Amino acid sequence: MTTAATMPETIMIDVARYHPEHDEEPQYERFEVPYRSDWVVLDALNHIKDQDDGSLTYRWSCRMGVCGSCGMMVNGVPVLTCAAFLRDYLPGPVRVEPLAGFPVERDLVVDLKDFIGKLSAVKPWIIREEETPLSEGEYKQSPGQLADFKQFSMCINCMLCYSACPVYQHEEEFVGPAALALAQRYNADSRDEGNAERYPLIWSDDGIWDCTFVGECSEVCPKHVDPAGAIQSAKLESTVGWYTSFLPLGRKRD
Amino acid sequence: MRASNEPFFWSMFSAGGMVAAMVIPALIIVTGFLLPAGAIGFDRLNTVLTNPIGRFVVLGITFLVFAHAAHRLRHTMIDLGVTQFRLQIAVAIYGLALGGVIWTAIVVFA
Known part of the structure; x- marks a missing residue:
């Protein structure tokens, strides 16, 4: 002092x-x-x-x-x-x-172009197969369902995580921490039905699988979003998806 | 966009990490300390490790730990900036691990 x-x-x-x-x-x-x-x-x-x-x-x-x-x-x-x-x-x-x-x-x-492009590529909005009419009221969510994604929704798109990520420094195509955390935010939202639309990109080699879990993104995040944790959860889902794709009723790989 | 095949390697990496953290220390204590100290008889341990299930368990543990080490080494090299010749490096590293597994199999089932 x-x-x-x-x-x-x-x-x-x-x-x-x-x-x-x-x-x-x-x-x-x-x-x-x-x-x-x-x-x-x-x-x-x-x-x-x-x-x-x-x-x-x-x-x-x-x-x-x-x-x-x-x-x-x-x-x-x-x-x-x-x-x-x-x-x-x-x-x-x-x-x-x-x-x-x-x-x-x-x-x-x-230049923000690359980041903005990646951000919109993960479709960070609620996707519904069919919108419920307004007359039926709001989409209700329990505190537990909110807690599933709230942390990942705190991102302010400051891009500190991209600057801290050693993978992004040499992998131009890597979707990157903030965008992947945001994808996870919507995938984990009980109101959202768009997981299948997001999986092709985030489960690809340019998505979560480029991440080597260095964890610097979560260290520098001013909002404690923990993108590294979001990517780890997505890796687990992707792995379950990969194995079940070989089962008769599993989701087929693209 | 094509789905990645990385989940296979990653799941082996995960399982290997778990095994390396939980089982390997126990094995080191048993074979490295308790056995030489005479706390466990050689014949007894030999019976456990040479029965058919025991042999497969030892091979399985070794396979996962080799897979874990190979995967980590491969990704650490990328983090350290070795971004060229990825396929060749991956083949070499996983090949080395596979060699270790085959070697283990020969020793275990000899």
Whole structure:
């Protein structure tokens, strides 16, 4: 714990800069910002943008760990910069880089296209064979049925898990932790009837079977979604499906 | 999208992990400590391990542990960044494990 007497007045921030128009590759620029014990890394970036260089480019919105926009690598670890306090990185310098594993558009902004595509590919919505008419009321669910998927529904699509996943870093096709956890969220929802539509992708070699259960996704998840656990549950279901596909009444493989 | 055949290897990996965690320590204690210490007679253990069921159990345990080790080694290599020659590496590693199983079978049923 840093006491008031030893508290530094400033802290150094090394920010990765990249301008596709004139940079071959990212470079680091060092900024000195005031140190406040209640400042987070995002506050430091906002200070730099206001006071030093208005061209610094990064995403952020809510400042309270809900929107999932401000994920970056801080000292090599993917974090929400709105929840990463400068006091935890004393004495500095603090290295801020764009999320690992994604193409960089400019400075700290990464290209989301791959992630968004994968997210929609797992069909993260409730699929019904037949919608019950409104007049028959809502789809009821017991607390136990809610508990089966609630944890996986907390994802804010911040992509920290993709940056932490060593498999995603070299497997472009890997559907990845957040999307697979979300698939599990709907597969485990008692109101949903879309499992069979999701299985072909999530049970494929690009789905859960690319995962080697390193578990870093669950370590860095700011919402405690536990994607690694979701993938493990899906692996068990997929394995049961694989064995029963050889039985006369089993679900046939695609 | 084609369904993966990974479930077969993964289920062997899972079962092997369970066996490696629960049965192997017991076997090490029995054969490595209790037997040399004279707490269990050699003849008695020999009777258990050489009856037909005992032989198959030993072979089954060894098969699962070899399958577990091979699978883990294969995936660890990918995590460590060895992403080329996957098929060749998989064939070599699982082949090595299969060799170990055959060797065990020869020893067990000799």
